[in-house]
Amino acid sequence: MSIQSGELVIILGVSRYIKFKFFKSLRFYIILLLMLVGIIPCVVMKAMVLDSYEKRAVDVRTAEIQNQCTILCNQLSSSKYLENGVSEIIQTELIQLSNVYNGRIMVMDREFVIIEDTYNLEKGKTMISEDVMNSFRGQVVSRYDGRNRFIEVAAPIKSEDDEQIIGVMLVSVSTDTIAATKALLRKKANIAEFIIILVVMAAAVFLGTVMVRPFAKITKSIGDLTDGYDTDYLHVSTYEETGLISEAFNKMLGRLKSLDESRQEFVSNVSHELKTPLTSMKVLSDSILMQKDAPVELYQEFMGDLSQEIERENKIINDLLSLVKMDKTAADMNIKSENMNEVIERILKRLQPLAAEANIEVVYESFRPVNAEIDEVKLSLAITNLVENAIKYNNKDGWVHVSLNADHKYCYIEIADSGIGIPEEETEHIFERFYRVDKSHSREIGGTGLGLSIARNVVVMHRGAIKVFSQPGEGTTFSVRIPIIYAG
Ligand SMILES: Nc1ncnc2c1ncn2[C@@H]1O[C@H](COP(=O)(O)OP(=O)(O)OP(=O)(O)O)[C@@H](O)[C@H]1O
Ligand SMILES: [Mg+2]
Structure with a gap:
């Protein structure tokens, strides 16, 4: 059977790949270590035994000859x-x-x-x-x-x-x-040494293969992940290390599963939220089309409703876009040192008409001038959402307190209101996308449930923190902490 040159190239390539991979594998190092531990003492002991045999035999022979010599010398001198x-x-x-x-x-x-x-x-x-x-x-x-x-x-x-x-x-x-006996001994020792080396090599290859098996199992499970998240949790606790890897892997798997679930939930929420205004628009336009000779006033009323639904759809899309944009551009923040007082004052001025509508008093309190390294557009969006919520979920003639403070490391912004508050069990959900506390009540007020999600994203991107304290019926306080020096 002759090997063509192309086949030869493939064989050489594969054997080089195998060799290269094998010499870098843990298995190779375990085999090498076990072989060294088994073989070196055997070789050293052989040399030592042969050497000490020779020394001892020479010493005994020398002593014998010396004795005979002394006896003969005495005889020589006496005769x-x-x-x-x-x-x-x-x-x-x-x-x-x-x-x-x-x-x-x-x-x-x-x-x-x-x-x-x-x-x-x-x-x-x-x-x-x-x-x-x-x-x-x-x-x-x-x-x-x-x-x-x-x-x-x-x-x-x-x-x-x-x-x-x-x-x-x-x-x-x-x-x-003596030399002949030593050669004979050496021959026997060589045979014994050869057998020991063979046994040690076989044991090393066996142990090396068995010892790395748990790692192969882990690798396979991680490889299976590419086929989907149906993979079972990993339990390879043969060694402490593999136990730790399994634990970390299971955590990661759990995180991936929950990410996947939240992605699916997000997609279904988005489609639902986008469909709702469209359904209303369809109902509105169908009902006006059904009515022949409908009066102009009715047309105007329906068109007003339609326009509101379009606006709602528009807001949802805009919010979604800013969320997506924030996910994507987490790396490229437009950071500049800004005067926080001015930033907040601008926001409050913009929201003043909304507050005036419900006769809500907005008070701003600044404890010190603060300059912080922020992305002004993004952080303004976050604070606007918080103040807007404080106005929206407030009672008539209520108040909103906004305050700014700082220490040597952080600046603190607090938005407190006298509004309806949030039940304690709901506070952990309000930052989720599309989450709204009281659906029916919130629907009256209007909103998509994306505002807080955007706000939290922005704060996290600034390496800051956001917290909420609320008492139903008494009011809510959102506190935001942002580092003064941006820590990319
Ligand atoms: N200051 C607050 N007082 C009482 N409830 C609040 C307050 N802020 C937020 N909430 C509750 O948290 C929910 C989520 O708020 P979020 O800002 O994310 O959405 P939204 O205001 O409903 O809609 P969007 O801000 O997207 O227009 C709100 O629906 C509301 O129920
Ligand atoms: Mg909001």
């Missing part, structure tokens, strides 16, 4: 071997020892001349080495050469009579057997 020459017995012993240990024994006299060599290679030659020199000073010297694999022991031969050093015995013994 006056150095002065009298070859003694059969001792020579046999020397050869035996060198055979047992697979080594070489040399004996040197005071002039460093080799008088005995079990290998028979250097007899008669002179030998000066550091070990030999040290030994002539009276020390028993031993040295291990790991690379060339031998132990060398040099021991002084002392004269029996006056303890003078009369010669040196140099023994070099091969450590091939």
